[in-house]
Structure formats: C-alpha cells, structure tokens
Ligand code: ADP
C-alpha cells in the first residue's frame with residue numbers, strides 16, 4: 468500500500484556495473500527494486516560507473532557493463548518516463564559535491580568503513596608490512612562519493628542490501644556535519660530501507676554470486692540456458708523415490724518463476740516421485756518463459772547502444788535539472 472508520505476518522498480538507488488546480471492540479482496534486487504520505486508512519486512536509479520572505477524579500469528569494459536545494467540533494468544520493466552535513469556558520470560555535480568563533502572568528513576569515518584577495514588584486516592593477516600596495500604584513494608573515499616550520490620537529490624529513502632546500510636549511515640553523518648558547518652538544514656538526512664534478504668542459490672547450492680562462478684545469467688540463449696540448468700547440483704535419489712520439495716534446490720528456483728498452480732503441481736509430482744532430469748527440464752522451461760519478453764527487449768536495446776545512450780543522457784539532463792536548486796544553495800553556502 469502506498470502511504471501519503473511515500474507519495475511525496477524521493478527514493479534513490481545506485482547499481483555498480485561490474486558484470487553480467489544473474490537470476491540472484493533479478494530476484495534479490497531488480498524485481499523488488501522495481502516494485503519499490505513504483506510506490507514513490509519521485510524515483511531515481513543510476514548506474515554508479517565511477518564507483519566501479521575502483522576495480523574496472525578499462526573503458527570499453529566499463530561502457531559495456533554500464534549499458535548492460537541500463538538495458539537489464541529497462542528490459543525488466545523500468546519506465547524511464549517515471550523513474551529517472553542516468554549514468555553517474557554524466558552528472559558532474561555529484562563529483563563537485565563529493566569534494567565539498569570530503570572537506571567536512573572526518574577521516575575517522577572512512578577508517579571505520581567496512582570495505583576499507585576488511586582490506587586492512589586482509590593485509591594484516593597476510594603479514595603485509597603496509598596495512599594500506601592495494602587501497603586506492605577511490606576505495607578509501609568510496610563512502611563520500613556515495614553520500615554525494617544520495618544527498619544531491621534530497622533523497623528520503625535509499626533501498627539497499629545489508630552490506631550497504633553503513634554507507635547510508637555515513638551519508639547521514641556527513642550531511643549533519645555539513646549542516647552544522649554551513650548553518651542550517653541544507654542537506655536532507657536520508658534513511659536506508661533494508662531489503663529483506665532472500666538468498667537465491669546458485670548451481671552448486673551456495674548463494675548465487677559472480678564471486679563463486681555459480682550463477683545463471685539473465686537473458687541467455689535458449690540452448691546455453693538449458694545446458695546450465697542441467698548442471699544444477701542434485702543428489703542420487705532414484706526417479707521413483709518420493710522427494711521433499713522443502714529441501715530441493717531445483718524446487719526453490721522453480722517456485723520463483725512458475726505460477727502458483729504449476730508450483731503446486733510440481734510439489735505433488737515430488738511426492739509421487741519424479742526424476743531430477745525432468746524437474747530440470749520443467750525449470751528450464753519456466754525460466755525461459757518468464758524471461759522471453761524481457762530477453763527480446765534486452766537484445767533489442769543492446770543492439771542499439773545509441774538509443775541506450777540517448778535514454779541515459781536524457782535521464783542525466785533531468786537529474787541535473789532536479790539537482791540544480793540544491794547545488795546552487797550548497798555553492799552559496801560554502802563560497803558565498
Ligand atoms: P554478486 O554476488 O554476484 O557479485 P552483487 O553483490 O553485485 O552480486 O549483488 C547485487 C545485488 O543483487 C544486491 O542487491 C544483492 O542483494 C542481490 N543479489 C546478488 N546475489 C543474490 C542472491 N543469490 N540472492 C538474492 N539476492 C542477490
């Protein structure tokens with residue numbers, strides 16, 4: 468249900484373009500994200516390409532990943548007329564604000580950020596002399612840039628996973644430092660909306676993740692998708708043995724893509740005994756059907772990068788226009 472308040476609030480989220488999206492990203496981030504933005508009158512979604520620069524240092528690759536993320540969200544149903552979609556690096560005001568914010572941010576905030584701390588711990592446990600080994604200023608300042616992403620748009624709500632909550636808290640703290648330093652309530656304090664974590668398993672039963680290489684990518688060719696689904700780990704229970712859908716990786720995935728009636732029907736077949744090969748075939752068909760329209764749309768978009776560029780540029784122009792009054796206020800507050 469949409470509340471009065473939400474109608475007038477601004478929701479904003481960023482996605483780091485670091486590689487192909489998979490079914491876990493779709494079920495854990497894209498689908499719930501689309502449902503959420505639909506509840507707000509003002510919504511912004513951007514591709515955090517310059518955040519990705521801390522790891523992706525190849526222009527062609529960064530561009531490809533960026534277009535893939537844009538095409539994925541659009542193909543899955545994001546309406547650019549309702550939600551402003553843009554590329555972070557097309558909005559220079561974000562980087563201007565990041566510098567200003569860095570001047571009111573105590574260094575200690577960054578020392579406490581999870582990603583940086585994890586890197587330091589890794590260096591210590593590996594016995595490296597330099598605890599900052601492999602830490603670029605980009606990695607260190609990452610939370611300041613994220614604060615600028617959020618604060619520039621008077622954002623109220625930032626939907627994030629558990630791992631990003633600290634970053635939103637840092638953005639709040641930085642906003643308060645800024646407001647205190649420059650007199651008054653200039654920057655709005657955002658709040659994190661934590662997604663309920665539903666973990667989608669991958670081919671081997673562990674969490675589906677690029678880092679495990681166990682993912683099923685979105686928008687695959689039919690043959691390749693079938694081949695991958697056939698690789699999902701199963702045990703050696705014979706086909707005729709009754710099976711419990713409650714501890715079945717295949718069933719867990721199937722129910723995400725099939726209708727309630729089909730899910731029930733499969734549960735009944737589990738009880739009666741069904742071969743894993745047949746379940747995989749059903750799963751393959753359900754996934755393929757679920758994404759058939761989106762896959763066609765995705766291919767169409769990826770075949771026309773100029774059209775994607777146009778959508779992103781238009782979004783950036785709208786985002787900049789939206790940010791301008793606040794940016795002017797900030798400039799006036801800091802330099803008169
Ligand atoms: P990966 O682990 O493949 O690198 P990311 O960390 O880039 O994925 O995740 C991007 C978004 O997708 C996050 O919001 C995360 O919660 C969601 N996500 C990724 N994998 C899964 C999964 N297996 N189940 C549920 N959500 C997931």
Ligand code: TRP
Nearest residue numbers: 480481482483515518613616625
């Ligand atoms: N750091 C986020 C991630 O890794 C991506 C991101 C960048 C973001 N800027 C943001 C998310 C602003 C929400 C709001 O997933």
